[in-house]
Amino acid sequence: MTTDRATVDGSEHPAGAAENVSGVEVKPVAGHIGAEITGVDLAGPLDDKVIALIRDAVLRWKVVFFRGQRLDHAGHIAFARRFGEPVLLPRRGPHSPPDFPEIETTADRLELAGRYGMERDEWLHRRRHTLLRGWHCDYGTRIDPPAATVLRADTVPPYGGDTTWANLAAAYAGLSAPVRAFVDGLRAEHRLGVGYQPRPGGDPYARRLLDEQVASVHPLVRVHPETGERVLFVNGYYVEQIVDLSRPESAALLEMLVEQAVRQEYTVRFRWEPGSVAFWDNRSTIHLAPSDHTHVGAPRIMHRVMLQGDVPVGVDGRPSEPIIGTEAGRW
Template sequence: MTTDRATAGESAQPAAGIEVKPVAGHIGAEITGVDLADGPDDAQVAAIRAAVLRWKVVFFRGQRLDHAGHVAFARRFGEPVVLRRRGSASPPDFPEIETTADRLELGGRFGMDHDEWLRRRRHTLLRGWHCDHGARVDPPAATILRAETVPPYGGDTTWSNLAAAYAGLSGPVRAFVDGLRAEHRLGVGYQPRPGDDAYVRHLLDHQIATLHPLVRVHPETGERVLYVNGYYVEQIADVSRAESAAILDLLLEQATRPEYTVRFRWEPGSVAFWDNRATIHLAPSDNAHLGPRTMHRVMLTGDVPVGADGRPSQALVGSEPGRW
């Protein structure tokens, strides 16, 4: 997703009927006045792009996107990721789209029901916070998620602004974390089942790990971003494990402070478009008993993060730029 650097203005200037309405103090805006299925014109695309960079996640309601329209809209902002492995719920004719219902199948592949699968992966309050595919050396630049079927209540998603979280640190702490790097690894923190665990064997056979800067410089806005999340990160390089745990607790609590977050109530036809380089998000855990929730996701290819010290991320295992 490329554009000129974002300005510090409160919202994008109206373009061809578009209005950008901020919904929280540091993150999130609702965009009205555009029909995504009709294909936004160049001025509208520019306004949406600027709003994503400024507000980190933007929301559209009442959209009529189908799979083809979803992919076409995404292509206006970058190259969609094509995943090598998807579940049976994802549309076979649209390899750019991943359907969230696929995740219900994951535990079954390794001998667990979905609830146990989630408990073993997200066993602390902060562990579920993540950016998409953060263990890769080139995580996606952005994600566009649309709702097809949602329960009448529950199932909200929450995002946090990592640029605001970094700016909110004190000067000495910012200077301290600017030069640190952390290992992001697929499956970090998973609690194995007793005895032989099929998922542990899968992780060993399909490991992905990268050494990312703990503070990333956003390639488009120039902002410094607190590049931390609870799902992929467990160890900061070059410090002891005890020191790493204390530092990560401090930074994760900073990154998820309520004032840096926004929570979105989904409806059929809702679309969320977020900057995956400057946010982490938390999927809902209150809706399993409320009925089906079917969402469709397209991600845009990203670049290799660069730290405040000018050094890029380093792939450790299982990840090459541009190869999915």
């Protein structure tokens, strides 16, 4: 994903990379993040002008939505490849299609019920013990987190199951100048399984976390490689500790920054329908998977393709550093 840059109101936003395309419309749906794109059939042939328009919209609005699409697995992968190379995960969920290694399928209750010797509700309770815990970017513990994600809805419950995204560039810009200057030079450890509360007397999930641990030190503020924006690279799911700060200082600052990132004005919430597609910039957003639909009793089956990303770079030009398990291809 590449584009030109232009400075607008003191910050850099993608501009001038895409031409208007007849019949295609980009309609913003919230003040800082999210746009719906209409007039595009993702399963059909897409010329370069349409691809440039979509790329420009993703960089500008961070997440874009398409409704009523008829993508199958092959079409999903073909569309994603127009924007980058898919990530191939060595470990996928049990419901992922075996003949399409680029796709990871999540099936909520079907996939998690009984997993690791716990029912879904207990497992999520042990993972998400704070209100901010579920917010994350995809595979943020990797040394090279995915650049983008294309998520397609297969089966959704009749109500509930919405996903929410937050704009991390807007969150950074909304900090006061002294706080921005302070966090610009900080780095944080992102670690798999942060804050998980193990079951007493042995816990298969805790053992997996130890055996397959992944951790990296990323800049707390990363410079977006395409737009030049400064991004508050923080979330409640993976961030373990701000480097060189005491634990009390780190905990207080992280809570403040994550709360800043997910302020309502920086977020957008999407109601899924069968055939809906969301395409987001994983470098400048975090998202929150739903937990309000499991009592409905209907499945929520989603298919995901992620695009390969680069190593984050901070304001000072220093790249992220691997700690453990972040060699290429492991996660």
